[in-house]
Amino acid sequence: MFKKLALAAAALALSATTSLAATEVTWWHAMGGELGKKLEEIATKFNESQSDYKVVPVYKGSYPETLTAAIAAFRANQQPAIVQVFEVGTGTMMAAKGAVYPVYKLMKDEGEAFDTKSFLGPVVGYYSDTEGNILSLPFNSSTPILYYNKDVFKKAGLDPEVAPKTWKEVEDFSKKIVSSGAAKCGFTSAWITWVQTENLSALHDQPFGTLENGFGGLKSEFKFNGPVQVKHWANLKKWQDEGLFKYGGPVGGDQAATMFYAQECAMTMNSSAGRAGVINNAKNFTPGFAPLPYYDDVTKEPKNSIIGGATLWVLNGKDKAVYKGVAKFFSYLSKSEVQADWHQFTGYLPITNAAYELGKSQGYYAKNPGSDIAIEQITRGTPSANSKGLRFGNFTQVRTIVDEEFQSLLAGKKDAKQALDSAVERGNKLLREFEAANN
Amino acid sequence: MDTKKTTFNSRLLPYLLLAPQLFITLVFFIWPAAQAVKSSFEREDPFGLSTVFVGFLHYQRLFEDPNYLDALSRTAVFAVSVTALSMILGLAFAAAVDRLVRTGKVYTTLLVWPYAVAPVVAGVLWWFLFNSSTGLMPFFLEKIGIDWDHDLNGTQAMILIIIAAAWKQVSYNFLFFLAGLQSVPQSLMEAAAIDGSGPVKRFFTISLPLLSPTTFFLFIINVNYTMFDTFPIVDATTVGGPAQATTTLVYKVYQDGYLGLNLGSSSAQSVLLMMIVMVLTFVQFRYVERRVQY
Numbered sequence: 001m002f003k004k005l006a007l008a009a010a011a012l013a014l015s016a017t018t019s020l021a022a023t024e025v026t027w028w029h030a031m032g033g034e035l036g037k038k039l040e041e042i043a044t045k046f047n048e049s050q051s052d053y054k055v056v057p058v059y060k061g062s063y064p065e066t067l068t069a070a071i072a073a074f075r076a077n078q079q080p081a082i083v084q085v086f087e088v089g090t091g092t093m094m095a096a097k098g099a100v101y102p103v104y105k106l107m108k109d110e111g112e113a114f115d116t117k118s119f120l121g122p123v124v125g126y127y128s129d130t131e132g133n134i135l136s137l138p139f140n141s142s143t144p145i146l147y148y149n150k151d152v153f154k155k156a157g158l159d160p161e162v163a164p165k166t167w168k169e170v171e172d173f174s175k176k177i178v179s180s181g182a183a184k185c186g187f188t189s190a191w192i193t194w195v196q197t198e199n200l201s202a203l204h205d206q207p208f209g210t211l212e213n214g215f216g217g218l219k220s221e222f223k224f225n226g227p228v229q230v231k232h233w234a235n236l237k238k239w240q241d242e243g244l245f246k247y248g249g250p251v252g253g254d255q256a257a258t259m260f261y262a263q264e265c266a267m268t269m270n271s272s273a274g275r276a277g278v279i280n281n282a283k284n285f286t287p288g289f290a291p292l293p294y295y296d297d298v299t300k301e302p303k304n305s306i307i308g309g310a311t312l313w314v315l316n317g318k319d320k321a322v323y324k325g326v327a328k329f330f331s332y333l334s335k336s337e338v339q340a341d342w343h344q345f346t347g348y349l350p351i352t353n354a355a356y357e358l359g360k361s362q363g364y365y366a367k368n369p370g371s372d373i374a375i376e377q378i379t380r381g382t383p384s385a386n387s388k389g390l391r392f393g394n395f396t397q398v399r400t401i402v403d404e405e406f407q408s409l410l411a412g413k414k415d416a417k418q419a420l421d422s423a424v425e426r427g428n429k430l431l432r433e434f435e436a437a438n439n
Numbered sequence: 440m441d442t443k444k445t446t447f448n449s450r451l452l453p454y455l456l457l458a459p460q461l462f463i464t465l466v467f468f469i470w471p472a473a474q475a476v477k478s479s480f481e482r483e484d485p486f487g488l489s490t491v492f493v494g495f496l497h498y499q500r501l502f503e504d505p506n507y508l509d510a511l512s513r514t515a516v517f518a519v520s521v522t523a524l525s526m527i528l529g530l531a532f533a534a535a536v537d538r539l540v541r542t543g544k545v546y547t548t549l550l551v552w553p554y555a556v557a558p559v560v561a562g563v564l565w566w567f568l569f570n571s572s573t574g575l576m577p578f579f580l581e582k583i584g585i586d587w588d589h590d591l592n593g594t595q596a597m598i599l600i601i602i603a604a605a606w607k608q609v610s611y612n613f614l615f616f617l618a619g620l621q622s623v624p625q626s627l628m629e630a631a632a633i634d635g636s637g638p639v640k641r642f643f644t645i646s647l648p649l650l651s652p653t654t655f656f657l658f659i660i661n662v663n664y665t666m667f668d669t670f671p672i673v674d675a676t677t678v679g680g681p682a683q684a685t686t687t688l689v690y691k692v693y694q695d696g697y698l699g700l701n702l703g704s705s706s707a708q709s710v711l712l713m714m715i716v717m718v719l720t721f722v723q724f725r726y727v728e729r730r731v732q733y
Binding site for chain 2: 064067068071074075092095096097098099247249250251255258259262264394396397400403404405407408410411413430433436437438
């Protein structure tokens with residue numbers, strides 16, 4: 001009798017441990033350093049908040065590396081449940097219908113509350129299909145802003161509280177800064193493609209491509225060799241020759257941040273997510289934050305800027321239980337406390353209106369002047385077809401091409417028109433290839 | 440001296456003995472190579488959901504693309520420069536160390552170090568040294584009137600990756616040359632010395648000809664190295680830029696296939712690269728080997 005009882009108890013204990021073993025939800029991401037630590041903290045907090053699911057974040061390197069790893073894993077049937085994909089990869093993910101479990105569908109299937117309207121319009125519009133269904137969960141969205149060095153401004157005889165609003169002012173301020181010897185260069189910029197081409201187009205309501213910048217289908221063509229873009233690139237070249245502008249390097253332009261921190265350049269344009277880094281690295285000076293400049297002879301009221309950063313995509317081919325966990329985790333991620341915390345720590349945008357409101361009621365923006373510049377810039381006005389975002393296939397390669405052509409421009413091999421024409425022509429070839437491969 | 444001749448009667452045994460090597464070659468070389476050939480004729484979306492046979496389309500596109508043709512000549516410049524630089528330096532170091540009696544071991548160890556460094560680390564190291572705003576070298580170069588900015592100057596970027604790639608390969612060449620030099624019969628050198636020839640003459644008339652098999656072997660290895668193993672260096676140092684000035688063939692394969700997810704074109708490029716190296720190796724064996732004395 002006793003033996004039997006012991007056996008039953010043992011069996012019970014065994015089954016109890018198996019049912020207690022939480023379902024694992026793997027999450028591949030590209031957040032290194034401080035951001036990665038914060039991300040892991042979020043996962044840990046979710047895991048502690050319940051016992052059915054365990055989210056396991058795995059750092060997979062840079063954005064392109066993470067995307068490539070996920071695709072390779074999918075082909076080998078070893079894919080993670082969730083993968084963080086940068087905005088450039090959106091076209092690729094959207095076209096991969098058989099590989100992706102759309103977020104709106106997942107949330108509906110799992111009975112989780114998911115209200116599209118609670119999300120920030122410009123952010124969520126980027127990742128929705130033509131019917132307005134959200135395909136991936138916005139997680140870390142950013143937009144470029146202007147950073148400037150208040151101390152250098154003072155040294156150059158400028159008002160440190162007044163940042164340049166227009167490109168004309170950027171030029172004038174830079175001239176003052178360089179000629180007074182306050183700094184060696186006026187301004188630099190990270191992400192030439194994203195900041196000085198894509199966002200420039202959006203701000204001035206110029207098309208980057210046809211068919212609503214690619215939102216209308218795979219047949220779109222690039223159009224970013226218009227007069228405004230040509231004029232801007234020509235100006236950048238001119239300012240480089242005059243010593244007002246300094247190139248910050250290819251892709252993300254690591255040099256841009258370095259030159260700004262070293263007080264070599266008085267201003268830089270970079271992602272709002274660089275805010276934490278700027279504050280930490282600005283050891284000997286006070287940084288200021290401002291919206292991106294615009295050409296007041298082109299537009300009196302610049303449009304909203306467009307986003308960068310990444311979203312979370314769910315991949316097909318996992319167990320039902322895993323998707324239940326993904327849905328629960330996404331609900332947790334969308335909570336305003338979680339979002340506000342992530343947004344305030346990193347400088348990424350709050351993805352929900354509630355998270356923004358929470359920050360306001362906490363007095364965060366009042367305490368941290370300049371921290372709401374990004375969100376104000378991206379929510380100003382009504383987004384037009386040219387400013388709601390970009391959606392192109394093979395866009396990683398297109399960005400490389402734009403970078404290359406910009407380098408040709410600065411090296412004096414091509415003028416602005418030639419460089420942009422060539423970028424458009426080469427980019428269109430890639431668009432046609434993508435169209436053919438995804439039909 | 441008689442060599443003992445052994446005859447094996449079993450016909451199977453030689454195949455059996457070769458089997459492990461053949462198996463490895465098959466799994467790690469022939470099979471992936473066949474895969475690359477297959478996918479170079481296909482157009483496929485990144486996730487592999489739909490595949491269409493397109494024939495020679497990818498190849499045709501490549502030969503119509505001026506950027507690809509530029510990459511070809513650029514790769515030639517890169518391969519020749521790196522091979523020449525790393526072999527000459529390797530030989531010079533080997534000859535110098537060979538003459539040392541007591542400290543030779545120390546120098547050998549020091550000279551072999553770069554080979555242990557991963558290519559990416561080597562790339563980053565040179566990137567730091569030549570970084571236009573924080574690097575040490577541009578600071579010195581500025582003093583002698585050279586304005587260094589490899590982010591915009593294509594020629595400088597090319598020089599940078601040649602230095603970085605050669606630096607990593609010098610150790611390897613050094614080791615083989617040193618071993619070669621040390622197996623040069625001492626009696627020959629002594630006889631030449633007695634006949635009154637100086638060290639320079641001895642080096643060029645005795646050591647160098649006797650090193651020809653080593654040189655030939657290193658030549659092939661180095662060309663292969665520059666063609667295939669240098670993409671981490673390019674990636675960490677110049678990212679192929681500025682304006683493709685340092686995009687070599689292998690880097691383009693990596694860029695289009697790994698970053699751009701353009702698998703068909705990338706496969707076609709790797710097949711072409713494989714063929715180029717095969718032809719080069721064939722030419723080397725056919726024509727250069729004639730001059731080699733074993």
